[in-house]
Amino acid sequence: MRTLWLLHELGADFELVVHDFGPELRSDTYLAKHPLGRVPALEIDDRVLFETGAITEYLCEVLDSGDLYRAPGDPERMEWLQWLHYAETVAVHGAALTQQHIVIYEDKDRSPLIMKLEARRLEKTLEVLDAHLAGREYLLATFSAVDISVGYSVYVASYFVDLSQFIQVSRWFGTITARESYRRAIPSGSDNYIYKSKRYTCD
Ligand SMILES: N[C@@H](CCC(=O)N[C@@H](CS)C(=O)NCC(=O)O)C(=O)O
Incomplete structure (x- = not known):
């Protein structure tokens, strides 16, 4: 939900894939994206990133025009x-x-x-x-x-x-x-x- 909220705030163009908690998250296909079988996992630029904090930082780094992020060097x-x-x-x-x-x-x-x-x-x-x-x-x-x-x-x-x-x-x-x-x-x-x-x- 954090990532989804951020993606909407960023006005990003994205596809949301919803997974039920349960066996689906433990499938080989999903484990290849997130080795613990948890959500979220972000597929971006032909790579996969897990951990919401890292996803937040990366999305801000590549998609934010300045309001949501505080880049290195910013006073905040x-x-x-x-x-x-x-x-x-x-x-x-x-x-x-x-x-x-x-x-x-x-x-x-x-x-x-x-x-x-x-x-x-x-x-x-x-x-x-x-x-x-x-x-x-x-x-x-x-x-x-x-x-x-x-x-x-x-x-x-x-x-x-x-x-x-x-x-x-x-x-x-x-x-x-x-x-x-x-x-x-x-x-x-x-x-x-x-x-x-x-x-x-x-x-
Ligand atoms: N620190 C991780 C936590 C990931 C996490 O535990 N996600 C929960 C949902 S909020 C999950 O997928 N639970 C399913 C499970 O543990 O099987 C992150 O922020 O990405």
């Missing part, structure tokens, strides 16, 4: 890289919670302790974002690819924590998700859409 380069990678820090807690609440089917196999711990650690990452966003419209001086990267992670987080407790994050998330590119990237009405509930808690 350091912060751009920081938030690009911070997105992954937030995302791993979302991924762990998705695994606990959704991927593991049986209650007996779930761990309330892990669920609580991961939700709390996720909230800590949002506290940092909330403090940073005070007095700022976006993560950097203007909207950039890192708003998309972190925005996606916050989108996942919203299924596991109450975002309204983070006033600045909620305001910023509202602003970035009002963009047409976001609306085009979010899953809609799909039967195999992973989050069926508005919010998952273990209390």
Whole structure:
């Protein structure tokens, strides 16, 4: 979704190939694109690139006309890289919670302790974002690819924590998700859409 959101924002000409989670991702054909059988994988210039952070950086490098990227030498380069990678820090807690609440089917196999711990650690990452966003419209001086990267992670987080407790994050998330590119990237009405509930808690 991060990559899709970015591709729309970049106005790129691309073809989207959707794979169900399951055996298809473990086929030899797909494993040749992504050796862990995960999404996304980007096929570009007759080569394949995996890892969303790298995909974000590469797409910005080759397709952005200047607004979304902060190239080496840009005064905001350091912060751009920081938030690009911070997105992954937030995302791993979302991924762990998705695994606990959704991927593991049986209650007996779930761990309330892990669920609580991961939700709390996720909230800590949002506290940092909330403090940073005070007095700022976006993560950097203007909207950039890192708003998309972190925005996606916050989108996942919203299924596991109450975002309204983070006033600045909620305001910023509202602003970035009002963009047409976001609306085009979010899953809609799909039967195999992973989050069926508005919010998952273990209390
Ligand atoms: N750090 C990787 C994470 C990739 C990843 O774990 N993707 C998940 C979906 S968000 C996936 O494909 N899961 C399927 C699986 O693990 O079988 C990236 O950002 O590309």
